[in-house]
Ligand SMILES: *[C@@H]1O[C@H](CO)[C@@H](O)[C@H](O)[C@H]1NC(C)=O
Ligand SMILES: *[C@@H]1O[C@H](CO)[C@@H](O)[C@H](O)[C@H]1NC(C)=O
Ligand SMILES: *[C@@H]1O[C@H](CO)[C@@H](O)[C@H](O)[C@H]1NC(C)=O
Ligand SMILES: *[C@@H]1O[C@H](CO)[C@@H](O)[C@H](O)[C@H]1NC(C)=O
Ligand SMILES: *[C@@H]1O[C@H](CO)[C@@H](O)[C@H](O)[C@H]1NC(C)=O
Ligand SMILES: *[C@@H]1O[C@H](CO)[C@@H](O)[C@H](O)[C@H]1NC(C)=O
């Protein structure tokens with residue numbers, strides 16, 4: 202298979218992200234855990250690169266009456282909701298031939314959005330005569346319990362059923378249902394996912410080995426919990442990507458933060474920064490700008506895929522600026538190169554349902570401790586579990602369980618002190 206340095210090509214065929222994320226509303230910014238989904242943020246779709254899978258006549262959309270709570274027998278647990286899944290029989294060799302089933306496990310986004318970006322299953326189906334199944338994650342898209350999104354997201358009582366263990370059980374149940382309906386008892390199942398969805402794929406294989414013969418987990422950070430992976434790893438890799446693309450670009454970015462701080466501390470400094478960066482609304486604090494830039498660099502690295510290679514695009518903008526220009530004008534040239542808009546940084550955007558769902562997940566069990574260590578192109582910002590927990594308590598009224606993932610799914614037993 203053909204892999205880009207960080208992310209398999211097939212997962213993300215396009216994607217131009219706009220600088221708009223997490224700097225609004227209740228998000229504290231620095232404490233937000235980046236989303237991991239194969240598709241992410243606000244996307245300007247390039248029609249040439251989109252898979253036509255989403256609109257293909259070969260896809261059949263179905264709904265499964267899913268159990269609200271798989272893990273206890275209280276009356277309310279028996280409630281159900283309609284869970285969306287999509288099947289493509291075009292390439293399937295049939296139950297009688299024990300032809301396999303490739304099951305894509307949805308991540309933290311509506312299924313129809315992912316379908317436009319995932320070509321891998323379709324591309325593999327031909328060689329394996331496989332049946333393709335795509336299943337949406339609960340609380341995203343059309344798979345919403347409690348009758349409405351508003352009700353489902355009302356408070357921790359209704360959000361409490363929103364976790365990975367329930368999601369994996371949902372997937373296992375739907376796969377068994379499909380096998381039974383098609384009488385495909387001997388068809389091996391391979392579960393496939395990217396990023397958070399890849400974590401679910403590997404965890405499903407661990408927990409339900411009789412359901413899935415194998416899992417393909419792409420870019421799935423299953424060991425980025427507790428202290429198994431150094432918390433600075435993510436931004437070290439982002440830095441490395443930029444440095445590999447261009448040493449001078451890396452240096453410019455590295456030197457820019459203190460310049461921002463210096464200007465911000467001067468009288469009218471924030472309006473100067475607002476002007477330099479052509480912000481949509483005047484900046485009220487310099488962190489709005491710094492978080493937006495940090496997120497832009499991180500997104501560019503996380504989705505640094507062909508044909509655009511956004512890291513190269515940003516660096517070309519920064520390096521291409523007139524030598525005589527000041528450092529922040531160079532940074533701004535990088536911002537414009539990434540996405541040429543009418544204004545930047547603090548756009549008025551409504552929070553997407555996906556952002557809200559992922560925030561609940563990171564504030565309950567998916568506590569991925571991503572901080573910024575020394576020696577990157579960013580200002581250091583260690584992950585502070587205490588303040589993260591406080592932040593989550595304020596938003597949702599319940600405490601995260603940062604150690605549950607390692608307890609429940611396991612970790613390397615030769616990591617002696619992971620807490
Ligand atoms: C699926 O794969 C086949 C064979 O590689 C290709 O011809 C077709 O265009 C693909 N369909 C979609 C919807 O991506
Ligand atoms: C599969 O095999 C069964 C039992 O031999 C047969 O009744 C059925 O028609 C076959 N199905 C197909 C699609 O060939
Ligand atoms: C996915 O579905 C939502 C709601 O039905 C719709 O607003 C959105 O445009 C769809 N996205 C894609 C890429 O099909
Ligand atoms: C959530 O809202 C429902 C209905 O308004 C209420 O009965 C329940 O106590 C609330 N739960 C929490 C944790 O606030
Ligand atoms: C760079 O800026 C200087 C001074 O403003 C100007 O004279 C020169 O033409 C510019 N060069 C380019 C390539 O734009
Ligand atoms: C950005 O878009 C404007 C208007 O379309 C255009 O004039 C300008 O050259 C573009 N800038 C860059 C750097 O592409």
Ligand SMILES: *[C@@H]1O[C@H](CO)[C@@H](O)[C@H](O)[C@H]1NC(C)=O
Nearest residue numbers: 221547548549550551552553
């Ligand atoms: C945000 O949501 C409000 C209320 O639903 C709506 O009136 C407004 O147009 C939305 N703004 C944007 C930028 O989508």
Ligand SMILES: *[C@@H]1O[C@H](CO)[C@@H](O)[C@H](O)[C@H]1NC(C)=O
Nearest residue numbers: 431433573574575576581583
């Ligand atoms: C980073 O540098 C600071 C100041 O030099 C030091 O106190 C801290 O221990 C360093 N952190 C790491 C993770 O090396």
Ligand SMILES: *[C@@H]1O[C@H](CO)[C@@H](O)[C@H](O)[C@H]1NC(C)=O
Nearest residue numbers: 583584585586587588589591
């Ligand atoms: C972490 O955050 C807490 C609460 O905001 C604060 O009291 C503490 O000093 C912080 N720890 C570090 C190492 O910055």
